[in-house]
Amino acid sequence: MFFIIGAAIAVGSVLGGYLFAGGHLNVLWQPGEFMIILGAALGGFVIANPVTVLKGTLGSFGPLLKGTRYNKASYLELLSVLYSLFKLAKTKGDLALESHVENPHESALFQNFPGFSANHHAVVFLCDYLRLLTLGTSNAHELDAIMDRELEVHHNAEHAIPNAMATVADALPALGIVAAVLGVIHTMGAITEPPEILGKLIGGALVGTFTGVLASYGFVGPMAQSLEKIMNTDARYMECMKVAIIAHMQGYAPQVSIEFARKVLDEHVRPTFQEVEETVQNLPTY
Numbered sequence: 001m002f003f004i005i006g007a008a009i010a011v012g013s014v015l016g017g018y019l020f021a022g023g024h025l026n027v028l029w030q031p032g033e034f035m036i037i038l039g040a041a042l043g044g045f046v047i048a049n050p051v052t053v054l055k056g057t058l059g060s061f062g063p064l065l066k067g068t069r070y071n072k073a074s075y076l077e078l079l080s081v082l083y084s085l086f087k088l089a090k091t092k093g094d095l096a097l098e099s100h101v102e103n104p105h106e107s108a109l110f111q112n113f114p115g116f117s118a119n120h121h122a123v124v125f126l127c128d129y130l131r132l133l134t135l136g137t138s139n140a141h142e143l144d145a146i147m148d149r150e151l152e153v154h155h156n157a158e159h160a161i162p163n164a165m166a167t168v169a170d171a172l173p174a175l176g177i178v179a180a181v182l183g184v185i186h187t188m189g190a191i192t193e194p195p196e197i198l199g200k201l202i203g204g205a206l207v208g209t210f211t212g213v214l215a216s217y218g219f220v221g222p223m224a225q226s227l228e229k230i231m232n233t234d235a236r237y238m239e240c241m242k243v244a245i246i247a248h249m250q251g252y253a254p255q256v257s258i259e260f261a262r263k264v265l266d267e268h269v270r271p272t273f274q275e276v277e278e279t280v281q282n283l284p285t286y
Contacts, residue, residue, distance in 0.1 A: 002067060002226075003064050003065055003067075003223070003226065004065065006222065007219065010214075010218045010219070014214060014218070027200070027203050027204070027207070028207055028210075030183075030204045030207040030208070030211075032204075033179045033180075033183065033204065033205075033207050033208040033211060034211060036175070036178065036179040036182060036208065037172065037175045037176055037178075037179050037208060037211055037212050037215070038215075040175045040178065041168050041171060041172055041175055041215075044168070044171060045057075045164065045167075045168050048164065048167065049160075049164050052157075052160075053160050053161055053164050056158075056160070056161045057161050057164065057165065060161055060162075060227050063227065063230050064223060064226060064227055064230070067230065068229075068230050068233040068234075069119075070233050070234075070236075070237050070269060071269055072268075072269050072270070072271055073115075074115055074116075074237075074269075075237075075240065075262075075265055075269050075270070075271060076271045076275060076276065076279055077113050077115050077116055078116055078122075078237070078240060078241070078261075079240075079244075079258045079261060079262060079271065079276055079279075079280070080113065080279055080280055080283055081109075081110070081113045081116050081126075082241065082244045082245075082254075082257065082258050082261060083254050083255070083257075083258050083280045083283065084109055084112075084280075084283055084284075084286060085097060085100070085109070085126075085130065086244070086248045086254035086257050086258070087254045087285075088100075088109070088286050089133070089248070090253070090254060094130075094133045094134050095134055097130050097133065097134055098131075098134045100127075100130075100286075101126075101127040101130045101131045101134065102127075102131070104117065104123050104127050105117070108286065109286050110123070112283075112284065121234075122237060122238070122241070125150075125238055125241060126241055126245075129143065129147065129241075129245050130245070133249070137249075138249070140246050140249040140250050143245070143246065143249065144242075144246050147242045147245075147246075148242075151235065151238055151239065151242065154235070154238070155231075155235055158231045158234065158235075159228060159231060161227060161231075162224040162225070162227040162228040162231065163224075165220055165223060165224035165227065166221065166224040166225075168220055169215075169216045169217075169220040169221035169224055170216070170221075171216075172212045172213070172215045172216035172220060173209075173212045173213050173216050174212070175212050176208050176209045176210070176211055176212015176213055176215075176216075177208070177209055177212065178208070179205075179208025179209075179211070179212065180205045180206060180207075180208040180209045181205075182205075182208075183201070183202075183204055183205025183206070183207075183208055184202070184205050186201065186205070187201040187202055187205060236264075236265070236266065239264060240261045240262075240264055240265060241261070243260050243261045243263075243264050244257045244258055244260060244261035247260040247261070254280075255277075255280070258276065258280070259273070259276075262276060
């Protein structure tokens with residue numbers, strides 16, 4: 001939503017100011033310039049990045065349009081999931097988690113939290129580490145290090161996409177100059193034409209520079225920054241689970257473990273202690 005609003009503001013302001021100054025929109029329509037800039041940018045993007053990044057970039061437009069999927073309600077649900085699992089483990093032992101983590105999609109516990117269950121990566125992350133507990137892992141410091149490493153790998157893989165987009169944004173002004181130079185070369189070939197024709201050709205050439213700069217600073221650069229922030233919220237969601245699991249391994253009560261996790265959340269998505277307390281008191285027992 002904010003992406004659409006921002007793009008509308010950018011386009012409306014630029015074109016509105018241009019028209020207000022007496023400009024003519026037909027002059028800005030230069031398909032050849034657009035083909036040079038965008039085609040060169042796309043070609044460089046394909047050359048520089050592996051298939052995983054190319055596919056990931058195509059899939060990133062959904063999150064860009066929708067924004068982050070994590071809000072206070074989703075974190076409240078996550079804390080409830082963690083509380084239910086830890087309470088079960090404290091009551092019946094870590095082995096009681098085995099049936100749930102081995103078949104999370106058939107687990108009555110996970111099915112009680114549809115939002116979390118729909119998050120495939122989060123379910124896999126949580127179940128993988130709870131499975132280690134059922135296998136006898138007891139050293140919280142070792143598991144903490146492993147989780148940090150996995151989160152780092154995931155972070156680097158995800159951020160390869162906005163980094164690649166930022167590289168394109170940096171290149172677009174220069175590609176705009178390339179298009180402008182080719183336009184000037186074309187203009188020099190028509191140097192004997194009357195001034196009104198030369199003026200249109202020169203104006204068309206300058207549209208290349210305009211397009212490259214606008215696309216870079218008005219669209220692609222901000223898109224890369226927005227996507228990076230969205231991915232940072234994904235990392236924070238995983239970090240929340242990590243803190244809770246480590247606290248559980250260190251022997252804390254379920255209420256304390258999820259309180260540790262709650263404390264690492266950003267203030268605007270962090271449920272209050274009272275909200276968490278009221279929610280977990282109404283959870284079913286498994």
